[in-house]
Amino acid sequence: MLLRESSEALDQVVDLTGTIGGDVQHGVASGVPHGELLTAYAEAAHDSPESVRLLDEQMLQAVGPGGLVDAAATVAVFNGLVRSADATGIPLDEYVMARTVDERAELGLNEYTGSANSRPDS
Numbered sequence: 001m002l003l004r005e006s007s008e009a010l011d012q013v014v015d016l017t018g019t020i021g022g023d024v025q026h027g028v029a030s031g032v033p034h035g036e037l038l039t040a041y042a043e044a045a046h047d048s049p050e051s052v053r054l055l056d057e058q059m060l061q062a063v064g065p066g067g068l069v070d071a072a073a074t075v076a077v078f079n080g081l082v083r084s085a086d087a088t089g090i091p092l093d094e095y096v097m098a099r100t101v102d103e104r105a106e107l108g109l110n111e112y113t114g115s116a117n118s119r120p121d122s
Contacts, residue, residue: 042074046075089117
């Protein structure tokens with residue numbers, strides 16, 4: 001939801017399907033500047049934290065030191081938030097549920113185990 005909202009605020013169009021799936025969509029334009037590299041960085045940080053360092057130089061050249069820090073902080077925050085929410089069973093609130101119906105269906109998010117915490121009947 002944050003990517004969608006920030007994109008709308010900047011009057012940008014992004015393809016949210018590039019944010020899910022476990023594989024970087026090489027050659028697919030997400031609309032996010034440096035999206036392919038940022039996705040590779042986030043996936044490496046999640047899948048193999050020790051290998052993420054191999055992307056540092058590319059990240060520095062593409063987004064600069066501040067962008068690298070922002071990317072690392074974003075990965076860390078989302079990793080922590082998702083783990084906490086899943087572990088404690090925190091459901092999405094009604095506002096988010098209502099605003100993300102199409103995106104959750106399109107991205108297959110309703111199929112994830114943690115989504116059971118946000119079902120209307122839960």
